[in-house]
Amino acid sequence: MTTEALYLQQLINGLSLGAMYALLALGFTLVYGILELINFAHFNVFMVSSFVAMWALELLGLQGQNTVLTGFALVGALVFAFVVTMTVAGCLGVAIERLALRPMRAVRGTAAMITTIGVSYILFNTILLTAGADSKNVPNPMPDIRWAIGDATLRLREVLIWAISLALMVGLHLFVTRTRLGKAMRATAQDAEAARMMGIDVDRVIITAFFLGSALAGAAALIFGLYYNYTSFIIGYSAGLRAFTAAVLGGIGSVAGAMLGGVLIGLIEAFGGQIVSVRWTDVIIFSILVLVLVFVPTGLLGRSAPSKS
Amino acid sequence: MPNPDTSAQPSRNMMGASYAWLRRASPVQRIPHYWRQPLGLIATTAAALLFPIISGNDANIDSAANALAFAALALGLNIVVGFAGLLDLGYAAFFAIGAYTYGALASFQLEPAWSGFWEPFQWLDLVARVHEPSGDTVHFQVSFWLALPISAVTAALFGVLFGAPTLRLKGDYLAIVTLGFGEIVPIVARNWQGLTNGAMGLNGVAAPQLFGWSFGVRAWPYYYVGVALVALLILVSTRLKVSRIGRAWMAIREDEIAASAMGINLVRLKLLAFATGAAFAGATGTYFVAKLQTATPEMFMFPVSVMILVMIVFGGIGSVWGVVAGALILQILQSWFLEDLSQWLHALGRLVNVEWLQQVELSSWIEMIFGVILVAMMLYRRQGLIPATRAVQALSLAEQTAQLGVNTGTGGIERLHNLGDFTYRGDAPLLEVKGLTVRFGGLVALREIDLTVPARSIVAVIGPNGSGKSTLFNAVTGLVRQQSGIIRFAGEDIERAPPHAVLAHGMARTFQNIRLFPNLTVLENVLVGMHARLHTGAVGALLHLPRTQREEAAARERALEILAVFGNRLIPRVDHTVASLSYANRRRVEIARALASEPKLLLLDEPTAGMNPAETLELAGQIKSLHELGLSIVLIEHKLDVVVSLADNVVVLDHGEMIAEGPPDVVRRDEEVIRAYLGRSASLGGVAVA
Numbered sequence: 001m002t003t004e005a006l007y008l009q010q011l012i013n014g015l016s017l018g019a020m021y022a023l024l025a026l027g028f029t030l031v032y033g034i035l036e037l038i039n040f041a042h043f044n045v046f047m048v049s050s051f052v053a054m055w056a057l058e059l060l061g062l063q064g065q066n067t068v069l070t071g072f073a074l075v076g077a078l079v080f081a082f083v084v085t086m087t088v089a090g091c092l093g094v095a096i097e098r099l100a101l102r103p104m105r106a107v108r109g110t111a112a113m114i115t116t117i118g119v120s121y122i123l124f125n126t127i128l129l130t131a132g133a134d135s136k137n138v139p140n141p142m143p144d145i146r147w148a149i150g151d152a153t154l155r156l157r158e159v160l161i162w163a164i165s166l167a168l169m170v171g172l173h174l175f176v177t178r179t180r181l182g183k184a185m186r187a188t189a190q191d192a193e194a195a196r197m198m199g200i201d202v203d204r205v206i207i208t209a210f211f212l213g214s215a216l217a218g219a220a221a222l223i224f225g226l227y228y229n230y231t232s233f234i235i236g237y238s239a240g241l242r243a244f245t246a247a248v249l250g251g252i253g254s255v256a257g258a259m260l261g262g263v264l265i266g267l268i269e270a271f272g273g274q275i276v277s278v279r280w281t282d283v284i285i286f287s288i289l290v291l292v293l294v295f296v297p298t299g300l301l302g303r304s305a306p307s308k309s
Numbered sequence: 310m311p312n313p314d315t316s317a318q319p320s321r322n323m324m325g326a327s328y329a330w331l332r333r334a335s336p337v338q339r340i341p342h343y344w345r346q347p348l349g350l351i352a353t354t355a356a357a358l359l360f361p362i363i364s365g366n367d368a369n370i371d372s373a374a375n376a377l378a379f380a381a382l383a384l385g386l387n388i389v390v391g392f393a394g395l396l397d398l399g400y401a402a403f404f405a406i407g408a409y410t411y412g413a414l415a416s417f418q419l420e421p422a423w424s425g426f427w428e429p430f431q432w433l434d435l436v437a438r439v440h441e442p443s444g445d446t447v448h449f450q451v452s453f454w455l456a457l458p459i460s461a462v463t464a465a466l467f468g469v470l471f472g473a474p475t476l477r478l479k480g481d482y483l484a485i486v487t488l489g490f491g492e493i494v495p496i497v498a499r500n501w502q503g504l505t506n507g508a509m510g511l512n513g514v515a516a517p518q519l520f521g522w523s524f525g526v527r528a529w530p531y532y533y534v535g536v537a538l539v540a541l542l543i544l545v546s547t548r549l550k551v552s553r554i555g556r557a558w559m560a561i562r563e564d565e566i567a568a569s570a571m572g573i574n575l576v577r578l579k580l581l582a583f584a585t586g587a588a589f590a591g592a593t594g595t596y597f598v599a600k601l602q603t604a605t606p607e608m609f610m611f612p613v614s615v616m617i618l619v620m621i622v623f624g625g626i627g628s629v630w631g632v633v634a635g636a637l638i639l640q641i642l643q644s645w646f647l648e649d650l651s652q653w654l655h656a657l658g659r660l661v662n663v664e665w666l667q668q669v670e671l672s673s674w675i676e677m678i679f680g681v682i683l684v685a686m687m688l689y690r691r692q693g694l695i696p697a698t699r700a701v702q703a704l705s706l707a708e709q710t711a712q713l714g715v716n717t718g719t720g721g722i723e724r725l726h727n728l729g730d731f732t733y734r735g736d737a738p739l740l741e742v743k744g745l746t747v748r749f750g751g752l753v754a755l756r757e758i759d760l761t762v763p764a765r766s767i768v769a770v771i772g773p774n775g776s777g778k779s780t781l782f783n784a785v786t787g788l789v790r791q792q793s794g795i796i797r798f799a800g801e802d803i804e805r806a807p808p809h810a811v812l813a814h815g816m817a818r819t820f821q822n823i824r825l826f827p828n829l830t831v832l833e834n835v836l837v838g839m840h841a842r843l844h845t846g847a848v849g850a851l852l853h854l855p856r857t858q859r860e861e862a863a864a865r866e867r868a869l870e871i872l873a874v875f876g877n878r879l880i881p882r883v884d885h886t887v888a889s890l891s892y893a894n895r896r897r898v899e900i901a902r903a904l905a906s907e908p909k910l911l912l913l914d915e916p917t918a919g920m921n922p923a924e925t926l927e928l929a930g931q932i933k934s935l936h937e938l939g940l941s942i943v944l945i946e947h948k949l950d951v952v953v954s955l956a957d958n959v960v961v962l963d964h965g966e967m968i969a970e971g972p973p974d975v976v977r978r979d980e981e982v983i984r985a986y987l988g989r990s991a992s993l994g995g996v997a998v999a
Contacts, residue, residue, distance in 0.1 A: 038481045103688055109562070110396040111687055113481055114622060117398070118683030121615060125677035237611070241492070244485060282496055286489035293482055294474040 005151030018266020019165035024243035027213030043240030044123035049221035062139035093214025138225035251302025376640035377535030385589025391627035393582035394562025399491020405609035407594025453517030464591025472583035552850030563826035572841030625693025732939030737800030745794035772962035817908035838905030
């Protein structure tokens with residue numbers, strides 16, 4: 001492989017990873033924008049959703065890599081899997097908000113964040129204790145269609161991942177900017193108290209943010225499964241931290257920023273692994289997180305510095 | 310003084326007469342209260358010292374030694390999370406740094422070639438020269454006892470290094486950055502084979518020696534070292550907690566902005582907390598690796614950081630004895646109880662012939678249990694097993710209405726001594742503001758304000774809501790930095806000074822929305838106000854020198870004097886948390902806290918808001934008395950009768966501009982003021998008292 005082809009291949013890989021991180025980052029940003037809360041439970045909502053995605057595909061009778069679908073069957077299977085995973089993930093997010101986080105809303109300081117760590121731990125261990133510690137094989141119904149671009153390969157699954165991610169993000173953007181609830185959401189993010197006085201049901205807005213954020217994590221989890229063809233109880237941690245870095249890099253609280261940040265982090269991971277070494281990828285990404293926070297705390301597209309007064 | 314000792318006498322109303330026998334029957338209740346603490350301490354110490362003799366089982370002593378290591382870690386994280394309120398999710402990183410420091414200093418891991426450079430170290434017995442066929446090498450053999458402080462200092466340096474770039478960020482960002490560092494350190498440990506031997510674990514870490522006698526692999530010497538370590542760290546924690554440093558940490562935890570405005574250097578104290586916590590973990594790391602005689606990167610991963618966090622949440626965030634209890638209980642649960650319980654369940658399973666009961670291994674449930682504990686404690690008992698602050702019962706009616714020897718109502722405070730020196734004696738005007746402009750984005754909050762406060766004067770700032778009065782205070786005290794113009798205090802330029810430096814110059818303030826430290830007591834709030842005037846540092850607090858004790862005693866005495874300015878309003882409530890006070894009393898505490906910093910100029914932002922007419926009159930009298938003691942005051946106030954009765958000079962702001970200035974009588978007749986401030990048709994007299 002030539003160097004150019006290698007880089008082109010990493011560009012393709014990075015965009016796919018980036019699409020996934022962007023979807024996951026949106027969940028952090030939606031909740032943070034409204035509650036100023038870093039939701040550590042989101043890490044493992046993603047992980048649990050990847051198991052839900054696997055079970056949804058297996059429910060259709062798909063096993064391992066053997067069954068390949070085409071045409072309407074493929075579209076139907078994917079739509080089913082996305083709908084089921086996103087719905088379950090969204091409901092999980094809502095349940096977490098309702099049961100664990102709403103009572104903490106009035107509490108100042110770090111208490112709510114500590115609670116999300118506890119919830120995350122519970123999700124993590126629920127899967128570990130029920131599904132076991134071994135990696136699971138996620139069914140992949142997509143035909144192995146490849147296009148050669150020079151020495152690099154573009155596979156159908158990558159194109160599909162890009163298209164689905166793009167559609168979800170455009171959908172979210174339209175929801176936030178065009179709908180009544182979306183406008184209520186943006187108003188609450190600016191000033192929850194004022195929004196409440198203007199008759200906005202803030203509880204409903206927060207529930208919506210959790211549902212949407214978690215549903216997008218569900219989509220990211222299905223994409224993870226389709227891309228890597230495996231899942232395991234440990235995937236939440238590193239993917240979650242990358243996505244959080246993406247949200248911060250793009251400017252936490254900013255929907256467009258989360259998308260941009262996600263793609264950038266995906267590219268950095270792919271090229272960092274290529275140029276430096278895969279075992280230092282985590283260190284590179286955390287260094288970016290720290291550098292961004294210290295030197296550009298607003299991120300690339302953020303509005304204002306993260307300081308509460 | 311009506312200051313009920315609640316621990317000794319439970320309220321009669323609460324217990325009820327029919328339960329009196331219960332109180333008499335309880336053996337603890339029969340012990341006089343002043344004996345309880347020493348007796349408890351003696352009992353705990355005796356139990357800790359006698360445990361290995363009673364237990365006799367080496368495995369149990371070993372588990373107890375491990376539990377002590379986690380108690381030490383919990384104490385360290387408690388400094389960071391509990392005292393200073395900084396959520397550190399990568400705390401195990403410092404544990405790792407301490408462990409690998411000892412690993413490098415006393416193992417066969419690093420073996421550089423011998424050279425003359427090492428000779429002085431050989432004389433000091435820190436290294437040995439090993440003869441090998443391929444050439445002589447250096448063998449590090451630093452004593453365990455020397456390595457303990459070395460690794461504490463090393464970890465503290467890393468604490469400063471990690472903390473410095475992130476401590477300016479809001480708390481939750483710190484959490485995520487520390488999470489990142491907590492991840493990076495084990496990765497570095499895994500990849501830096503030379504120093505750590507990676508996942509294989511350190512090679513041949515030396516066991517500690519005492520007078521030439523090696524600890525080897527016996528459990529009990531490590532146990533006693535662990536007891537000593539935990540005892541030392543408890544002492545350090547408790548001494549810091551009740552010192553100037555500990556109060557400053559808790560003030561930061563409660564309200565950063567108020568802490569900064571009361572003279573606390575946020576960056577320095579946060580770094581101190583981070584470094585102290587890291588030092589605890591560093592020393593514990595050395596202890597732990599000496600005990601295990603190896604270390605692998607897996608010992609320091611995220612789950613360990615979470616486990617320590619669970620321990621302090623369970624025991625009681627901020628409570629020294631609570632976190633020790635939390636750590637010991639959870640460790641014992643993990644190493645003894647879950648094993649036993651699994652065995653019982655297996656037996657039960659065999660008895661009733663249920664397959665899965667025979668298979669269940671509860672020890673793999675430990676992380677799940679931790680997660681449940683974390684969430685359950687946060688939802689249902691946030692203060693933990695042993696709360697850091699004990700609730701003080703409300704005052705009885707008699708106590709509330711008790712009259713003190715000192716004044717109630719107006720005047721009389723000149724009889725109080727030791728309030729501090731509020732008099733400015735310099736030649737330059739006390740406060741001089743020239744051309745002050747503050748912009749928030751496109752909004753001009755203040756435009757070209759000129760203001761002079763002469764020494765020993767009271768200046769009132771009035772104006773409609775949103776006219777920029779509070780912004781003026783914020784700009785002058787350094788809380789708002791988007792400004793241009795000159796601000797001089799006692800002849801010195803302070804427009805670039807951070808809030809804590811402004812306070813140190815002698816300008817203290819209160820806030821319109823009241824910014825007290827809600828979970829600290831009235832007395833502690835006032836003591837925080839003295840931060841800039843006291844000198845005790847961390848070392849002084851630890852050593853508890855006579856000088857420190859004198860300073861602390863004098864500070865408490867002066868705090869009570871200051872509280873006595875408000876007669877019997879606050880004195881009976883000195884041990885109450887301010888969260889339990891009425892609105893008016895909170896305002897009084899805030900003024901007392903500002904006075905504690907011995908200001909030359911006091912900025913009061915609507916001090917009488919929320920007070921009834923009688924209370925307003927009382928406070929106005931007290932302000933006047935303070936002024937007679939030499940204090941200069943700038944006052945934002947809506948109640949014009951207060952303004953007229955107090956102020957020498959009145960400044961009127963409207964839409965960020967100064968529209969009038971002069972003596973109260975002149976300003977109240979100014980047409981423009983009447984229009985801007987009171988509306989067109991209002992007459993001054995009618996609205997003034999409203």
